[in-house]
Amino acid sequence: MTDLDLIDRKIVTELMNDATLPIAQIADKAGLSQTPCWKRIQKLESAGILTGRVALADPAKLGFGLTVFVGIEAADHSAEWREAFGRAVAAIPEIMEVYRMAGEMDYLLRVAISDMSAFDGLYKRLTDAVVLKNVTSHFAMERMKFTTAYPVDTLNR
Structure with a gap:
């Protein structure tokens, strides 16, 4: 820290x-x-420690009741592919977060979407925009814990 x-x-x-x-x-x-x-x-x-101030909203009440975690295996690992992938995910607003991963999957996406039909459309837009080796989707059934606050130590030690 x-x-x-x-x-x-x-x-x-x-x-x-x-x-x-x-x-x-x-x-x-x-x-x-x-x-x-x-x-x-x-x-x-x-200093970039505080990066913004936002209002948090209930996704279900905004019509985004389905959360999907999408694991992506890259078709290749070239700079060109990474740039195309970056442009593709940036252009889809329902993709809320993107992480480049170590391990079996190359990227992990958190998607907020209205329903399965809308997710199918998102999947088609993403796969039309960039070639992917493998896509694995995991559908959240319940959000059990959610926070945007990091556990900053506020004790004087």
């Missing part, structure tokens, strides 16, 4: 839990006054 002091870790934790908190509340929880707290937040943003 980047060298963050206890106050920075407290600020980051508060913002990960609720980015809508007023500066006064964040400052109070971090043990600072408002101006130094705001300056620390700006430094955390400029």
Whole structure:
């Protein structure tokens, strides 16, 4: 972890839990006054530690009730293929996350989609855009835990 002091870790934790908190509340929880707290937040943003502030939404209530984890085996490992694959996944907004993996699969995708028919359409768009060696899809039945907050240590050790 980047060298963050206890106050920075407290600020980051508060913002990960609720980015809508007023500066006064964040400052109070971090043990600072408002101006130094705001300056620390700006430094955390400029250092790239805080990368954005967003609202989290319920995917099912937005019509994205099906989550699919898609394992991809690359057809080849050339720079050209990787670039084409990158363009293809960037062009499909239902692909929420893409990870390049070590092990049996080369890429793991998290897809948020409305239903099986929509997933079939996404599959066809992806396979039309780039040649894939193998595609394995795993359909989530229940989201048992979800968080966007990293477990930052806020204890003074």
